[in-house]
Amino acid sequence: MVKAGKDVVRLREGEFGQAIQNMKYLKPDALITSELRMSHAQKAFELLEKDPANQLKIILTV
Incomplete structure (x- = not known):
């Protein structure tokens, strides 16, 4: 089982880079559907529950 874990790491190495x-070919800003302050985190979760089809990524700022 440990060996299998090492194989997975070896196969995935370099994919993050x-x-x-x-990302330079994409428009990541298009994925951000809302930006709220951290103090409004509850509202962010409510948005996700209420309208998940239209909430791709909610950014919480400090």
Whole structure:
């Protein structure tokens, strides 16, 4: 079982860097549907529950 875990790590190595490189081809801002202050975190969860189809990513700011 440990060996299998090592195999997974070996197969996944380097993919995170590639994902970061691919971000230049995307428009990540389009994924952000709401931005709320951390003090309004409860409202963020309510938005997710009320309208999950239209809430892709909610950013909580400090």
